[in-house]
Amino acid sequence: MLGAASAPSVLVLCSGTHGVEGFCGSGIQTGLLRDGITDHLPDDIRIVMIHALNPYGFSHVRRVNEDNVDLNRNFIDHNGAHPQNRAYDALYEAINPRADSRLRRELAFLRLFLERAIKGKRTLKVAITEGQYTHPTGLFFGGTSETWSNRTLRTISDRFLAAAKRVAFVDIHTGLGPFGHGELICRFPPESAAYKRMAAWWAERVIPADDSKSASNSLTGTTTISVSAMLPESEVTSVTLEFGTVGPISVLRAMQAENWLYHHGGVSEAKANLIKSRMHQVYYPDTDEWKRRVWEQGQLITGRAIEGLANEGSQAQSMQMAGDSS
Numbered sequence: 001m002l003g004a005a006s007a008p009s010v011l012v013l014c015s016g017t018h019g020v021e022g023f024c025g026s027g028i029q030t031g032l033l034r035d036g037i038t039d040h041l042p043d044d045i046r047i048v049m050i051h052a053l054n055p056y057g058f059s060h061v062r063r064v065n066e067d068n069v070d071l072n073r074n075f076i077d078h079n080g081a082h083p084q085n086r087a088y089d090a091l092y093e094a095i096n097p098r099a100d101s102r103l104r105r106e107l108a109f110l111r112l113f114l115e116r117a118i119k120g121k122r123t124l125k126v127a128i129t130e131g132q133y134t135h136p137t138g139l140f141f142g143g144t145s146e147t148w149s150n151r152t153l154r155t156i157s158d159r160f161l162a163a164a165k166r167v168a169f170v171d172i173h174t175g176l177g178p179f180g181h182g183e184l185i186c187r188f189p190p191e192s193a194a195y196k197r198m199a200a201w202w203a204e205r206v207i208p209a210d211d212s213k214s215a216s217n218s219l220t221g222t223t224t225i226s227v228s229a230m231l232p233e234s235e236v237t238s239v240t241l242e243f244g245t246v247g248p249i250s251v252l253r254a255m256q257a258e259n260w261l262y263h264h265g266g267v268s269e270a271k272a273n274l275i276k277s278r279m280h281q282v283y284y285p286d287t288d289e290w291k292r293r294v295w296e297q298g299q300l301i302t303g304r305a306i307e308g309l310a311n312e313g314s315q316a317q318s319m320q321m322a323g324d325s326s
């Protein structure tokens with residue numbers, strides 16, 4: 001935590017929810033620290049940086065955690081019945097093909113292309129990525145209980161955020177959208193106060209998750225929705241910051257190969273290294289151009305969040321003063 005512990009407004013910057021995506025978020029966090037972000041911080045604002053919320057995935061170049069759980073699908077009520085994803089069930093073999101057989105990989109893709117031709121791109125994307133709770137070794141598995149990282153985020157929230165009047169939570173991801181473009185994905189309805197604040201702070205960069213223009217789509221059990229629910233007394237502006245890397249097919253292929261490697265192995269060391277290095281590249285393109293764009297937008301988005309929190313704070317103060325004097 002940076003800044004005065006008593007500051008009523010908090011900007012939370014979270015990296016590594018999806019392990020391997022943490023290289024990007026960590027870059028922004030360390031860059032801001034090196035740049036002396038605290039030197040210009042208003043007195044009533046503090047910053048909480050969560051570095052590598054899913055440290056296992058980050059360390060092992062996996063998107064998921066130590067339980068093969070996609071942490072950004074894990075924040076649901078695990079006491080009740082888990083959501084069903086019948087479309088995923090029907091496509092299970094195609095979404096999780098044997099990566100050690102080229103023929104099976106290509107047949108699986110053909111199956112997905114056919115599905116896309118029949119049902120449409122968006123419907124297929126939702127089926128694959130929305131989250132599933134019945135295939136523990138499959139992609140996008142949301143788990144059947146709260147993971148360590150889930151409990152850790154709750155602990156951080158209780159310890160560092162619960163007393164705050166205003167919280168801006170930015171969860172940094174990569175792998176969706178155009179190369180080097182940072183989209184702020186809003187998982188709250190456009191008529192909500194949270195969405196209106198986001199639009200005021202970040203303008204056209206904010207896109208509702210279920211809008212066809214968004215690189216994302218509706219998901220179950222995300223960090224951004226859960227942080228808002230964890231802090232019922234605070235004004236929460238909670239958003240996913242997603243940086244595009246390579247095309248969605250390349251990303252899905254890299255995920256499929258890595259998931260197969262993790263659960264089944266059976267490939268040479270050279271092939272395994274290739275699969276891991278591909279996984280790294282699709283979530284963290286090793287080019288100066290991509291890193292420059294990420295860093296510029298990371299600074300801009302962080303700066304606007306701090307300004308937005310400051311404005312909300314001074315508006316609340318003047319309303320209180322007007323109320324006191326009337």
Ligand SMILES: [Zn+2]
Nearest residue numbers: 018021173174
């Ligand atoms: Zn992600």
